[in-house]
Amino acid sequence: MKRLIVALVMCLALVGFPTQASAHQVETFYTLGNQLEFQSQFSTGEPFVGATVSVFAPNNPDQPWLSTTTDDKGRFSFLPDESIPGNWEVAIEDDTLSHADYWTVPVGDKGIVYDAISLDSTEDVHYRAATAFMPLVMSIGGALLWLGFTRRRR
Template sequence: MKSLLVALVTCLALIGLPGAAWAHQVETFYTLGSQIEFQSVLGEGEPFAGATVTIYAPNQPDRPWRTLTTDANGRFAFLPDESIPGDWEIAIESEDVSHADYWTVPVGDTGIIYDGISLDDSLDRHYVTAAATLVPWLMALVSGLGWAWWKQRR
């Protein structure tokens, strides 16, 4: 019975681990002016300073149009080339890509479509990484519970 209790407490502790990792999610805000200015912060409000910003033009989605770095306040600014219509993709990433945010800036025939600027959370690798680290722990827990049950029945 003690083994089963230890396994249950371990399970509850492991389930609580990803919560701390998820608190580090990147949040990005933008303002409009002569350029589009973005500011990225981590979940606690700490500036996402020194992050790599990669901008992809719609006509060459596999080759960076421009690469920037966020300043000490987590800020950067850019203005897409309005002669190239389509979705401009922006990746704001830490060096190891454990923290990242992805944005789309659409450009139409008449220029930037400001109402269409959007966060692309389908590319958020942060949750994928947290889930991938949780699976081995859950597998170990299940096998530990099975072992405790088998030992108790013996």
């Protein structure tokens, strides 16, 4: 019985503390020419082909200003409307939301503030699944522990 409890606690500890997945992280690079061009790829070097791209203007953060997809090299480009200053949000995602990158593109009165373009690291989709299933895992673990203790008393 003690072995069962120790095994359950160890399983819950392993499942309950996810580490960052690095096998297929999305890496995005950008350059500014006539337009702002992004190129996304996985950490393996494989292009992030066909990813859904949504660009949100600062004056309407709920409705995409531009919707497109990445090409066969994981690229897309756009030029923010300079008459709408503020932080433009760029979401590069696949359909299942298992891989994504989120960027902020600040636009000032002189156009894109290139040095202030930043990756939004608060959105890490690799932790979403673990966080979503945590209540279920904890409930099952608790039920198994309770069952183990009640059988022990008999």
